Amino acid sequence: MTTYYRTDVVCSVRRPCLEDWLHPEWANIRFLGAVTAQSVIGPGSLVPCPAFTVTGPTSRAVRFRLGSGHSWGIGLLPLGWARLVAARASDYADRFVDGAADPVFAGFAPLAEALAASGGDHAHELALIEAHMARLLDGPAHPAEATILALHTALVDPETLTVADIAERVGMQVRSLERLSRRAFGFPPKLLLRRQRFLRSLAQFMIDPSRKWLGTLDGAYHDQSHFVRDFRRFMGMSPSEYARAPKPLLAAAAHARLAAAGQAVQGLHAPTP
Numbered sequence: 001m002t003t004y005y006r007t008d009v010v011c012s013v014r015r016p017c018l019e020d021w022l023h024p025e026w027a028n029i030r031f032l033g034a035v036t037a038q039s040v041i042g043p044g045s046l047v048p049c050p051a052f053t054v055t056g057p058t059s060r061a062v063r064f065r066l067g068s069g070h071s072w073g074i075g076l077l078p079l080g081w082a083r084l085v086a087a088r089a090s091d092y093a094d095r096f097v098d099g100a101a102d103p104v105f106a107g108f109a110p111l112a113e114a115l116a117a118s119g120g121d122h123a124h125e126l127a128l129i130e131a132h133m134a135r136l137l138d139g140p141a142h143p144a145e146a147t148i149l150a151l152h153t154a155l156v157d158p159e160t161l162t163v164a165d166i167a168e169r170v171g172m173q174v175r176s177l178e179r180l181s182r183r184a185f186g187f188p189p190k191l192l193l194r195r196q197r198f199l200r201s202l203a204q205f206m207i208d209p210s211r212k213w214l215g216t217l218d219g220a221y222h223d224q225s226h227f228v229r230d231f232r233r234f235m236g237m238s239p240s241e242y243a244r245a246p247k248p249l250l251a252a253a254a255h256a257r258l259a260a261a262g263q264a265v266q267g268l269h270a271p272t273p
Contacts, residue, residue: 002026002075002269003261004129006122007249009035011068020249021242022062023202024195024234025266027076027089027186028055029099029108031115036067041094043236052099052112056092057081057186059195061235066249072115072125074133075266078152078184083142089186107136147172148184152271155189155196161220163189195267197221198230203264205243206254213239 011017017036030053037053038046042060055062057078081089087104099105100112111132118125142148147170154160154169166189167174181189197220204216213224221227231239254264263269 001080001133002077002266003257004126005073005075005253005257006070006125007066007073007253008070009066009068009249017065017067018248019063019065020247021235021245022058022064022250023199023265023267024058024060025075026057026078026269027081027085027092028073028266029053029076029105030055030071030073031112032071033069033116035069035071037064037071039064039096041096049096050098050100051116052105052109053096054092054099054102054105054108055096056094057089058094059187059191059234060094061237070120072129074129075269077269077271078186079142079145079148079271081186082144082148082184083139084136088183090182093186108132144180144184147180149271151177151180151185151189155185155192156268156270158200158219160193163193166193194230195234198227198234199265199267201227203254203268206251206264207258209243209251213243 009018032049032051032053037049039049039062040046041058041062046063046065076084078089084107085104099108111129114128114132115125118128150170151166154166160166160169163174163177167177170177172180178188181187181192185192187195197218200218201216201221205211205213213227217224217227228239231237231242235242257266258264261269
């Protein structure tokens, strides 16, 4: 996992909900309880989110609205997905589902029910999550654990520039690497490298929005136009449009995540065994 995170939203009569954009990231399991939420991955209209929402790894921005209330989330790294979900990550990439209706996520259903029945106490609900996840992880390692960790380590290394670099570091043929990448990470290695490069630049802006985009660019970008193309691909808007947009939740979340877990965005977390 990356983090267990609780979101508390208080809206007003004049502004009954908050809207923001999530950047591309790894999979997340969210327990919304009575919170009214709507979301869409990529372009399109917002649709209601189920109380127990599972979002696969994403390569597109997620636009969402949240009403008043508190909710919990669990960020899953690729190894977490491989160990806890009996399905290919690529089957859930860039989409979210009702975890209560999908048998693949039955292992999380008791936790969803326990949180829904809880009174809202932060410490009690966190303890429920920690105990349940400990039970789920009390088992043998995934057969490909070492390879998944090696692939993930290569992805988050800024010195890794090509799929050939990854294959050499992991010690796999490119075709086998592609299969493993789709199974545990959701996307082919080439797209994941592109996403990591983009997220490294975006994270710099999230921490210090006063910086010009040119000052945040990852060293792997050839020029600013290269970055702008990636920005439109992943966020569905230009960097200037994003800079002007209000970020009532994600701006605060980036600083909180950096302080608590060492990275401003989930997709930059290093793997942990």
